Amino acid sequence: MMYSFFGISSNLEIINKNYSKILIKELECYETNDNSSSTILITDDWSNFNEEIISINPSIHLYGTNVIYIKNKLLNVAFVFSKKKKLTTVYFKLNYENNRFRRNLRKWLNMQFTNRIENIGQIFHELVLVPLTFFQDNLVPIHAAGFSSLNKGILLGGTGGVGKTSIEIDFCLNNKMSFLTDDIAIGDVNGDVYPNYNWPKIYGYNLLGNKLLIDKMSKTKSFLSSIHWFLHKNVFGLNKVRRKISSFDLYDNVVLKSVHLDHYFILNKKICDVVNFVELDLNKAVKMTVEIIISEYSDFLNHISWHEFNALSNNLDAIITKKELEEKWSKNLYKLLNNKKIILLNIPLNISHPKFKKQVKSLIQSRINQ
Numbered sequence: 001m002m003y004s005f006f007g008i009s010s011n012l013e014i015i016n017k018n019y020s021k022i023l024i025k026e027l028e029c030y031e032t033n034d035n036s037s038s039t040i041l042i043t044d045d046w047s048n049f050n051e052e053i054i055s056i057n058p059s060i061h062l063y064g065t066n067v068i069y070i071k072n073k074l075l076n077v078a079f080v081f082s083k084k085k086k087l088t089t090v091y092f093k094l095n096y097e098n099n100r101f102r103r104n105l106r107k108w109l110n111m112q113f114t115n116r117i118e119n120i121g122q123i124f125h126e127l128v129l130v131p132l133t134f135f136q137d138n139l140v141p142i143h144a145a146g147f148s149s150l151n152k153g154i155l156l157g158g159t160g161g162v163g164k165t166s167i168e169i170d171f172c173l174n175n176k177m178s179f180l181t182d183d184i185a186i187g188d189v190n191g192d193v194y195p196n197y198n199w200p201k202i203y204g205y206n207l208l209g210n211k212l213l214i215d216k217m218s219k220t221k222s223f224l225s226s227i228h229w230f231l232h233k234n235v236f237g238l239n240k241v242r243r244k245i246s247s248f249d250l251y252d253n254v255v256l257k258s259v260h261l262d263h264y265f266i267l268n269k270k271i272c273d274v275v276n277f278v279e280l281d282l283n284k285a286v287k288m289t290v291e292i293i294i295s296e297y298s299d300f301l302n303h304i305s306w307h308e309f310n311a312l313s314n315n316l317d318a319i320i321t322k323k324e325l326e327e328k329w330s331k332n333l334y335k336l337l338n339n340k341k342i343i344l345l346n347i348p349l350n351i352s353h354p355k356f357k358k359q360v361k362s363l364i365q366s367r368i369n370q
Helices: 020-027 100-109 120-134 164-174 211-218 223-236 282-296 298-313 322-337 353-368
Strands: 002-005 008-013 040-043 061-064 067-071 075-081 087-094 139-149 152-157 178-181 184-188 192-194 201-203 242-244 259-270 276-279 341-348
Touching: 008 120, 020 120, 040 120, 061 298, 067 298, 075 120, 087 120, 120 139, 120 184, 120 298, 139 164, 139 259, 139 282, 139 322, 152 164, 152 178, 152 192, 152 353, 164 178, 164 201, 164 211, 164 353, 178 184, 184 322, 259 282, 259 322, 259 353, 276 353, 282 298, 282 322, 298 322, 341 353
Parallel strands: 008 040, 040 087, 152 259, 259 341
Antiparallel strands: 002 008, 061 067, 067 075, 075 087, 139 152, 139 178, 139 184, 184 192, 192 259, 201 242, 276 341
16 A cells, blocks of 8 residues: 655555554554655565675674664564665564463553554554654654644654653643644654654553543543553553553544644753743754654664674675764754744753643743744
8 A cells, every 4th residue: 555654655565464454554544645656665575575684793683785674672674775775665574472372461561551463553653664764865853742733833852751742632632733743753854744643652640630631541441451551550650551542533633744843842851940941042952853863763773883884894885874864864954943943941850740731831832822
């Protein structure tokens, strides 16, 4: 089936029936694309994979002249390139337990109450679709939640656990803003941001004082799921239990096409008395954003470094180096964020979650209304 993932024309072919329906269901919101020119094939059928592997350093990275082959505990994925270093094909293989008892055990131990087959959509987004953008000249990933207001893109960036999703939920659920992304935003050099339909992850603390969200999430819970939620919440805490839900089931409004970025807020916890903001210099914003995405995708970037090592050891040229990738991200971020409103939102370290949501949301609302 033909899709457009973040503007990338892709032909998806799935043969594994264990997860095909789940994955297709989670990808159905992406725009279908009948344009077969410059199409990237994404498939779990490895029968046509014929790249010669000439070195393996370390054991989880396989090197070939035209392939970046990653062995991950969740997913094996091989990015195959033409001789001109253009990505042509992505092969993936989900690594899951064939033993049903072990799959169910993993499910009960998992904070999300899913096994790997049930979680194929999230794994596919994080380890295939987002990395797919790394090899495009015009795209850049940003660790951000986001929504659209009057067809203007609003991104909430920052490190993990700073509260991006909480603010996104509040705006989309209670203010009827249009959902754009929950975790990773994909921007382009023209100043636009593409919707990312990876299902939002709702943590226990996101439900605090939010009756509407509680009602929405209760409809997704089975009896066993409710027991799991109760146990994990009370044993491990509210930050160690979560559920995922389709953005189309969670919100009334969802962005269907790319929107032009208007505001970029970077949330920053620090010692301060009250929530406050400062306008951020473009150079500093680019550097901060690149450092965050480097951290978020450190495992993947390790493979880029290992690819370069293997290329050097074989007296060959790397398809891409870590330095080249980071430089491309910086260059594309300058184009994406140029002439945009960039705000650093400083948040007190010990602020309560309800007070955090109220104050941060109020500041963001006042800025986007100007």
